[in-house]
């Protein structure tokens with residue numbers, strides 16, 4: 258048996274052990290959904306690199322890590338931990354999830370803005386089964402192994418609904434935090450975000466940890482935008498450097514809705530995000546922006562699929578990578594334009610900046626077009642800092658270190674600048690700058706390139 | 712500055728770029744307070760000379776010496792040369808997306824101020840200072856908040872160079888064809904920028920194709936650079952002669968031993 262097989266068997270048997278405990282925690286209708294999910298996971302197993310979608314990302318390390326997908330509940334995070342983590346942002350309104358479970362005692366007790374419903378999914382699925390059950394009972398979500406695993410072990414997560422026509426002033430901020438001593442734990446969290454007809458909102462998903470442990474965040478977020486709804490979704494993952502982070506975003510967009518994702522990947526030993534956006538109705542607008550900053554031995558993988566299934570859709574995708582140390586980035590973006598999706602306008606671009614000789618990027622933007630009246634473009638680049646720009650700055654007296662930093666920050670800044678909400682943009686800029694100024698990364702962004710003859 | 716030490720003293724300068732020798736034994740002395748014009752055919756090495764002075768890494772100096780205010784210039788990093796008062800107005804200013812023009816100029820000015828032991832300017836003070844300079848070079852303040860040169864027209868890029876020069880107040884300004892492609896109004900702006908800096912302890916090297924600019928910035932000396940050497944030096948009347956005859960007469964003549972003015 259390979260390591261992957263052993264780990265797969267371990268997760269499947271762990272499910273058998275916990276099945277009745279999981280069933281006790283949830284309404285009856287969830288049991289068969291869990292069962293179908295674990296059966297699918299048992300078929301799929303841990304992905305191998307023979308699987309095209311996993312060609313550049315090995316999960317052997319996760320399989321080796323002896324992780325528990327259904328660990329006992331702990332309350333390890335204190336309000337002080339949260340304050341320390343958030344700094345000046347701690348005074349804002351936050352909804353906190355500890356190892357994937359809603360923690361009301363750590364969350365702000367301010368009143369919710371009008372038109373916003375937020376609670377733990379475990380509670381919501383008892384109260385609003387008619388709304389949530391069809392979302393959880395989706396066989397198509399099980400085709401990806403870790404999404405299937407999430408389906409089997411899911412217990413809790415965030416349920417957010419913005420009701421028809423509502424337009425909350427402030428962003429809705431969710432903090433997912435790995436507890437101290439989270440070692441060995443898997444947080445299989447499931448989030449559901451629903452923006453009703455004509456509503457407009459901004460939501461932050463921020464993943465953090467209170468520890469340097471080896472744990473695994475396996476997150477699945479389902480988003481539904483009804484007709485004419487609008488959402489800015491900012492996700493920032495700053496997991497522990499030893500952690501595994503896997504997040505899956507499934508987006509359904511109805512008529513004339515507008516969705517913008519701003520995805521920032523900073524932490525984790527191995528982090529992979531998968532986005533599947535289906536433009537199901539005419540006139541939909543979808544923007545996927547992303548930034549991944551890797552250093553040390555980090556492996557950061559972004560997989561995106563934009564599925565134009567209806568006419569007059571627009572999608573714009575810009576993923577930027579900055580890689581230092583021995584880090585590795587993977588970008589695999591595909592745009593599908595189905596036969597009905599005439600007048601589609603789709604753009605996709607993945608520029609990357611390598612700041613060390615040992616960093617690597619595998620980028621593969623793809624277009625698959627089955628309609629004839631469309632405008633599509635895609636591409637990727639891999640490069641170093643522009644030597645002419647560097648010289649221009651230096652010739653004006655800016656030190657080489659500062660000049661390199663300025664250009665690196667400038668490369669990254671485009672993604673944060675596209676976030677319309679001031680408070681979220683500022684927060685993202687702060688986290689990105691902190692990463693660029695941290696440890697090895699700081700040295701490398703300022704290091705002179707080996708080709709530089711000076 | 713101590714008496715008698717020239718602003719710049721270049722001796723036997725040889726430099727390579729892109730695998731070929733471009734400067735082939737160039738001599739030039741620029742005294743304090745002087746303005747020198749350098750003219751010469753395309754490809755003769757004018758920009759390469761400007762690059763050597765500003766320290767561009769892709770140009771390799773293989774022989775000769777360059778003294779700036781009596782000190783070895785070639786051992787200084789580009790940023791240190793700038794902080795010591797050397798300014799190059801680029802022939803082709805670089806676009807730098809994501810870096811704001813104001814932020815960049817403030818960083819440049821403060822680097823020089825810190826080097827001179829002066830207090831750094833904060834955002835407000837910088838803006839006040841920059842506004843005066845913008846007026847001098849008729850610079851549209853909106854361009855200050857854009858990314859450095861990004862999407863600027865040719866003329867806006869050149870004005871941006873002159874604004875930076877006005878802000879940094881260099882001791883030795885090198886203008887590389889800053890006048891090319893400019894209309895007469897813009898040309899006057901460039902001239903105002905250079906003339907405003909003229910003083911007994913500042914010097915300028917003005918590289919140009921056209922004698923037109925020299926009507927406004929009257930040079931003390933004119934040199935012709937041909938095939939990597941100074942082929943001819945003279946007063947401002949040389950510029951008029953070049954305007955009439957072109958450069959072809961120079962290429963047949965053997966290069967004259969460099970005449971330090």
Ligand SMILES: Nc1ncnc2c1ncn2[C@@H]1O[C@H](COP(=O)(O)OP(=O)(O)O)[C@@H](O)[C@H]1O
Pocket residue numbers: 728729730733751752753754755756757758759760769
């Ligand atoms: N980096 C470089 N790579 C290749 N060739 C170069 C480079 N820099 C300059 N050259 C060549 O050197 C010669 C002189 O160039 P330059 O100094 O720009 O001339 P000028 O400014 O007088 O027109 C030209 O033939 C040019 O093509």
Ligand SMILES: [Mg+2]
Pocket residue numbers: 757758759802887888
């Ligand atoms: Mg030139």
